[in-house]
Amino acid sequence: MNMTFTQQAETPPAAGSAADAGADPALPVLQLVGVSKRFDGFTAVDDISLDIREGEFLTIVGPSGSGKTTLLRMLAGLEQPSSGNITLRGTLINDLPARARPTCLVFQSLALFPHMSVGRNIEFPLKAKGVAAAARRARALELLKMVRLPEDYYGKNVMKCSGGERQRVALARAFAYDPDVLFFDEPLSALDYKLKKLLEKELKDLHKESGKTFVYITHSLEEAMVMSDRIGVMRAGKLVQVGSPEAIYGAPANRFVAEFVGEVNVFPVSRGDGGWVIGETGEPVRVALPEQMAGARQAAVVVRPEYMRFLEAPGDADNVVRGTVYNEYSLGSRMQYQIRSKHRVFLVEMSRAQTRAGDGKGEVLIGWNAEDAIVVEA
Amino acid sequence: MSDAALGAAGTTTGESRPKGRALRGIPAGVRCASPVALFMALGFLAPLLTVIGFAFAEPRTFTVFDSFTLENFAEIFDPADTVWMSFAWSLALALLTVVLLLFVCYPIAYGLVRVFGRWSSLVSIAFVFPLFISENVRLYGWTLFFINHGVLDGLLAQLGLPGPDVLFTPAITLFGMVYTYLPFMLFPMTLGLSMVPADLVEAARDFGASRTMIWREIELPLAMPGILIGALLTFVLAAGAVAEAKILGGQSVIMISHDIEIAFTYSQNWPRGAALAVLLMLVIGGLSMAVMARLDLDRILGRR
Numbered sequence: 001m002n003m004t005f006t007q008q009a010e011t012p013p014a015a016g017s018a019a020d021a022g023a024d025p026a027l028p029v030l031q032l033v034g035v036s037k038r039f040d041g042f043t044a045v046d047d048i049s050l051d052i053r054e055g056e057f058l059t060i061v062g063p064s065g066s067g068k069t070t071l072l073r074m075l076a077g078l079e080q081p082s083s084g085n086i087t088l089r090g091t092l093i094n095d096l097p098a099r100a101r102p103t104c105l106v107f108q109s110l111a112l113f114p115h116m117s118v119g120r121n122i123e124f125p126l127k128a129k130g131v132a133a134a135a136r137r138a139r140a141l142e143l144l145k146m147v148r149l150p151e152d153y154y155g156k157n158v159m160k161c162s163g164g165e166r167q168r169v170a171l172a173r174a175f176a177y178d179p180d181v182l183f184f185d186e187p188l189s190a191l192d193y194k195l196k197k198l199l200e201k202e203l204k205d206l207h208k209e210s211g212k213t214f215v216y217i218t219h220s221l222e223e224a225m226v227m228s229d230r231i232g233v234m235r236a237g238k239l240v241q242v243g244s245p246e247a248i249y250g251a252p253a254n255r256f257v258a259e260f261v262g263e264v265n266v267f268p269v270s271r272g273d274g275g276w277v278i279g280e281t282g283e284p285v286r287v288a289l290p291e292q293m294a295g296a297r298q299a300a301v302v303v304r305p306e307y308m309r310f311l312e313a314p315g316d317a318d319n320v321v322r323g324t325v326y327n328e329y330s331l332g333s334r335m336q337y338q339i340r341s342k343h344r345v346f347l348v349e350m351s352r353a354q355t356r357a358g359d360g361k362g363e364v365l366i367g368w369n370a371e372d373a374i375v376v377e378a
Numbered sequence: 379m380s381d382a383a384l385g386a387a388g389t390t391t392g393e394s395r396p397k398g399r400a401l402r403g404i405p406a407g408v409r410c411a412s413p414v415a416l417f418m419a420l421g422f423l424a425p426l427l428t429v430i431g432f433a434f435a436e437p438r439t440f441t442v443f444d445s446f447t448l449e450n451f452a453e454i455f456d457p458a459d460t461v462w463m464s465f466a467w468s469l470a471l472a473l474l475t476v477v478l479l480l481f482v483c484y485p486i487a488y489g490l491v492r493v494f495g496r497w498s499s500l501v502s503i504a505f506v507f508p509l510f511i512s513e514n515v516r517l518y519g520w521t522l523f524f525i526n527h528g529v530l531d532g533l534l535a536q537l538g539l540p541g542p543d544v545l546f547t548p549a550i551t552l553f554g555m556v557y558t559y560l561p562f563m564l565f566p567m568t569l570g571l572s573m574v575p576a577d578l579v580e581a582a583r584d585f586g587a588s589r590t591m592i593w594r595e596i597e598l599p600l601a602m603p604g605i606l607i608g609a610l611l612t613f614v615l616a617a618g619a620v621a622e623a624k625i626l627g628g629q630s631v632i633m634i635s636h637d638i639e640i641a642f643t644y645s646q647n648w649p650r651g652a653a654l655a656v657l658l659m660l661v662i663g664g665l666s667m668a669v670m671a672r673l674d675l676d677r678i679l680g681r682r
Contacts, residue, residue, distance in 0.1 A: 077584070078580055078583075078584070097583070098580070098584040099583050099585070100586075103584075104584055105580075105581070107577050107581055111575070111577045111578050111580070111581035113595075114600075115599050124585055125585035125586060127587075127591070128582075128585050128587040128591060173585075
């Protein structure tokens with residue numbers, strides 16, 4: 001794939017590629033220090049500090065209203081931070097308008113120009129840069145190929161394209177601007193599952209091939225897991241945790257992240273005289289406390305359903321619960337069981353290939369080992 | 379009428395079923411549209427045909443569809459007849475009104491959509507309110523404002539300044555027309571501008587487009603349906619305007635509607651009035667068709 005674009009040199013250096021600038025890959029391309037955004041009396045983004053690394057695929061996830069769109073709009077230059085600093089390779093860009101930033105936002109609505117053909121849509125950023133018509137056309141055809149659309153789509157009415165095709169047009173248009181950083185505001189949220197999966201993979205490929213920095217926001221952690229190098233989890237305007245997908249999944253910083261990652265068993269524990277007990281019931285429980293929480297007296301224990309096991313005998317696991325199977329769900333390749341014990345409901349998941357101990361609807365023993373549980377701040 | 383027949387057909391049993399079947403042969407759309415079609419035929423098409431009939435009747439007669447002559451048109455196109463000047467004044471002033479209104483209304487419409495925020499509705503009401511008062515009364519109000527020893531002249535005299543002599547001129551006629559038809563341009567234009575999605579403008583800005591490029595390539599084309607409707611509406615209304623020329627303009631120019639009125643009243647020459655009306659309809663109708671052909675009503679109504 002030919003990603004070079006010679007006309008670039010004629011225009012002011014709004015978007016010089018990372019390689020041209022000789023940027024240190026260790027240096028963040030975008031850096032946020034204590035960035036907040038307040039709208040009369042409401043804090044949408046609350047004191048966020050974050051380094052966005054050169055060439056990474058960073059996904060910000062969070063429930064709706066967590067401030068992730070506002071954060072992205074500040075990065076793109078469509079909003080100004082109320083306080084804090086945003087720097088681009090060391091230059092303060094707080095008040096630099098969107099048009100002067102080497103970044104480009106793919107809107108949730110895609111914001112395709114409905115009165116223009118596919119070709120004219122893709123050429124728009126080039127026209128804004130003053131590229132000649134013939135060169136614009138040549139580049140647009142190249143980009144159509146890149147996003148796997150046939151060349152004869154050039155003259156097609158963009159409103160006559162299907163949802164997936166529109167995604168590709170929006171992507172080609174963003175690439176026409178040749179930004180260093182691409183922002184995505186949940187562009188796949190309106191698509192059906194299969195198409196979404198396909199486009200997620202294509203986007204990931206495109207990220208690898210182009211070497212550009214991608215910052216993606218979504219409320220779907222599943223989407224984030226598939227595509228990202230790093231994931232940032234937002235809640236109520238704050239960045240709760242940033243890390244690799246493995247770190248987010250395997251070592252959630254707190255109960256919110258743990259629960260956001262998927263269905264989990266969570267319960268509060270506290271340190272009693274004779275060791276740890278489950279908060280409400282006082283049943284003893286074995287807890288492997290991480291070092292940084294050595295002195296804690298309260299914590300939350302998170303046990304993923306796949307670490308819960310059906311037991312043959314009470315001695316087979318550190319912690320054992322007696323209960324009855326009261327629901328079972330097929331999750332495709334896996335089965336999920338809801339086990340009702342005296343005080344709460346536990347989720348147990350296992351592969352279909354496995355057979356569980358204690359068949360039937362009667363009383364079962366389930367349990368988990370202390371080291372398989374994640375202990376987070378309560 | 380056919381509605382009643384339809385209702386009957388729906389509830390009939392046995393013997394009258396064949397009649398119901400016959401009605402069912404007509405597509406539902408045609409059946410349901412028939413009451414409106416009938417109303418339009420009686421209330422709109424019939425008077426129109428009568429006027430057209432009169433246009434081809436013998437001059438100074440009162441019988442329609444009796445005779446056929448082109449004499450009325452020959453009279454109008456006779457160079458000795460000065461009625462063409464009324465046509466010229468009406469169309470020229472209407473065109474000028476539209477052009478001036480485009481410039482006057484665009485900033486207001488832009489403000490209503492993008493700038494005024496929660497004050498928008500208040501500003502809109504301020505523009506609608508004068509419509510509750512008769513046009514003639516409002517125009518007489520302006521006469522009092524501009525007349526010698528009136529509001530403006532009196533105020534300037536207090537300051538020792540000479541009062542302007544603006545009343546009873548073609549210019550003040552134009553002013554009156556711009557004033558009268560402003561809401562009819564403003565609101566379609568506001569609708570047009572509000573149809574430009576904000577994220578499209580933001581996206582264009584993000585791609586490095588300049589203000590002029592955004593205006594030329596995004597805002598204007600997307601707002602164009604509303605702007606064209608406003609222009610068409612004001613042009614049609616202004617081409618038929620008469621009160622402004624009479625009251626503010628003091629007959630310094632004669633509008634075509636005035637000539638038509640005279641033909642039907644003082645000179646009692648209905649066929650001439652009808653012929654003038656037909657010509658005016660042809661001119662305005664032709665222009666409207668040309669504009670409508672460029673409009674995409676589906677998009678205006680948000681179906682796309």
